[in-house]
Amino acid sequence: MTRHYNxxxxxxALPTAVLERAREELLDYQGRGLSVMEMSHRSPEFVAIAERxxxxxxxxxxxxxxxxxxxxxxGASLQFAMVPMNLxxxxxxxxxxxxxxxxxxxxxxxxxxxxxxxxxASSETNGHARVPRQEEIALAADAAYLHYTANETIxxxxxxxxxxxxxxDGSEVPLVCDMSSSILAGPLDxxxxxxIYAGAQKNIGPAGLTLVIVRDDLLGRxxxxxxxxxxxxxxxxxxxxxxxxxxxxxxxxxxxxxxxxDDIGGLEAMAAINARKAEAxxxxxxxxxxxxxxxxxxxxxxxxxxxxxxDERLDEAFLAESEAAGLLNLKGHRxxxxxxxxxxxxxxxxxxxxxxxxxxxxxxxxx
Numbered sequence: 001m002t003r004h005y006n007x008x009x010x011x012x013a014l015p016t017a018v019l020e021r022a023r024e025e026l027l028d029y030q031g032r033g034l035s036v037m038e039m040s041h042r043s044p045e046f047v048a049i050a051e052r053x054x055x056x057x058x059x060x061x062x063x064x065x066x067x068x069x070x071x072x073x074x075g076a077s078l079q080f081a082m083v084p085m086n087l088x089x090x091x092x093x094x095x096x097x098x099x100x101x102x103x104x105x106x107x108x109x110x111x112x113x114x115x116x117x118x119x120x121a122s123s124e125t126n127g128h129a130r131v132p133r134q135e136e137i138a139l140a141a142d143a144a145y146l147h148y149t150a151n152e153t154i155x156x157x158x159x160x161x162x163x164x165x166x167x168x169d170g171s172e173v174p175l176v177c178d179m180s181s182s183i184l185a186g187p188l189d190x191x192x193x194x195x196i197y198a199g200a201q202k203n204i205g206p207a208g209l210t211l212v213i214v215r216d217d218l219l220g221r222x223x224x225x226x227x228x229x230x231x232x233x234x235x236x237x238x239x240x241x242x243x244x245x246x247x248x249x250x251x252x253x254x255x256x257x258x259x260x261x262d263d264i265g266g267l268e269a270m271a272a273i274n275a276r277k278a279e280a281x282x283x284x285x286x287x288x289x290x291x292x293x294x295x296x297x298x299x300x301x302x303x304x305x306x307x308x309x310x311d312e313r314l315d316e317a318f319l320a321e322s323e324a325a326g327l328l329n330l331k332g333h334r335x336x337x338x339x340x341x342x343x344x345x346x347x348x349x350x351x352x353x354x355x356x357x358x359x360x361x362x363x364x365x366x367x
Contacts, residue, residue, distance in 0.1 A: 005351035008329035053254030080109035092144030100152030186271030205253035
């Protein structure tokens with residue numbers, strides 16, 4: 001069997017060591033004679049899996065004790081609705097930083113549900129090539145929270161700082177962040193956020209699981225009448241088990257957390273690896289007249305690297321030849337075209353090096 005290098009934006013590559021361990025335990029989990037997929041989520045065995053996964057995640061991110069960790073379903077997109085449902089029942093407006101497609105979707109969902117929305121800043125005028133700076137952010141006087149997307153998966157635009165969430169009078173409001181494409185890529189100061197959410201299928205595990213980290217004081221604020229499965233407090237009180245959770249995805253996420261701790265050496269080590277991968281690829285792009293990346297250097301994503309060829313007529317040849325070379329899923333999102341290499345945690349440095357070698361050779365042959 002040959003494992004190729006997978007640059008998909010999601011569902012993304014998983015660590016080989018994690019897949020191998022899951023394969024070993026697939027039919028018989030620790031002598032129990034059944035798979036994790038077949039055991040009750042209330043069983044002592046699965047409760048132990050869930051508790052270890054949360055403990056390992058808390059250790060990796062140094063999550064303070066006054067935060068709850070929820071393992072949910074519905075994808076990060078469901079959080080576009082759950083956040084305002086839980087944080088706006090006391091009034092006020094949802095404030096947003098618009099930096100690309102995923103931020104736009106979050107804004108649209110809040111509006112669709114009828115919540116008051118205020119655009120605190122936008123990068124739309126610069127083509128989403130640079131994030132708004134702190135001095136450009138203007139919250140509404142009635143802001144209930146500020147939401148932003150740390151890393152835009154499609155456009156490859158990433159924040160190089162953590163925004164301050166202050167109303168015009170200087171009072172602070174909770175900072176809410178969609179970290180689907182960047183969580184676990186490096187150390188994070190969770191205490192600066194009121195709520196963090198992330199779809200699993202990039203750096204956490206397989207699709208079907210969503211991680212929410214929410215500060216205790218933001219629980220119990222849900223609007224009356226919303227479904228129980230949308231209420232953060234109800235989910236926290238039930239240990240994320242109001243209904244049957246995505247047990248196998250939760251188990252695999254736990255294996256990824258163990259891999260980050262034991263095989264990689266923690267998030268500082270992971271950040272160094274990710275920095276080397278991204279720097280090498282951006283350097284190759286910038287040194288070539290054949291490829292280009294439009295994002296301001298300070299806001300280039302380490303996780304998602306979009307690039308275009310000087311002659312778009314060569315796109316199909318590039319994709320066909322790269323796939324034949326074992327470099328998979330390099331096609332850019334349909335909304336922007338071009339190419340995109342996602343360099344998530346599970347993509348090894350050898351994969352980035354192989355991509356750079358291919359790009360250099362392709363440019364030599366077709367330039």
